[in-house]
Amino acid sequence: MRVMVLVKATTDSETGNMPTAELLEAMGKFNQQLAEAGILVTGEGLKPTSQGKRIAFDDASRTVRDGPFAATSELVAGFWLWQVKDMEEAIAWAKRCPNPMPGPSELEIRPLYEMEDFANLS
Incomplete structure (x- = not known):
C-alpha cells in the first residue's frame, strides 16, 4: 500500500523560516531509516504558498x-x-518522525488509490 504523508504547514513554514541544522540532521537520519527499511519512495519540502499559484476550474x-x-x-x-x-x-x-517544525506540528497520512481500486467500476 502506498501512502502520502503530508507535513502540515505552520506559521514558520509559511514565512519561509528554514529549519535548524539540528532538525535537518534529525530528518536526514529519519529519511535514511525509511530508505534502509524500503519504505521511502520520495519526499520533499515545499516552499511557502507565497511562491505558489492556484488554478480554479x-x-x-x-x-x-x-x-x-x-x-x-x-x-x-x-x-x-x-x-x-x-x-x-x-x-x-x-x-x-522528529517533530518536522519548531513548535507544534502535524502529519496527515493518506492512502493513494491503486489500480485495483478501479477494477470494479464498469
Whole structure:
C-alpha cells in the first residue's frame, strides 16, 4: 500500500523560516531509516504558498490566483510517499518522525488509490 504523508504547514513554514541544522540532521537520519527499511519512495519540502499559484476550474474557465493562501493549518509544507504493508505500519513510522517544525506540528497520512481500486467500476 502506498501512502502520502503530508507535513502540515505552520506559521514558520509559511514565512519561509528554514529549519535548524539540528532538525535537518534529525530528518536526514529519519529519511535514511525509511530508505534502509524500503519504505521511502520520495519526499520533499515545499516552499511557502507565497511562491505558489492556484488554478480554479469552472467548466472551460481557468482562473489563476497568486499565493499566499489563507488557513495555514490546512496547507502542506512537505510530503513523503511511502510504500508500507498497511496503515498501522505507516502510523508506526510517522510516530518515529522528529517533530518536522519548531513548535507544534502535524502529519496527515493518506492512502493513494491503486489500480485495483478501479477494477470494479464498469
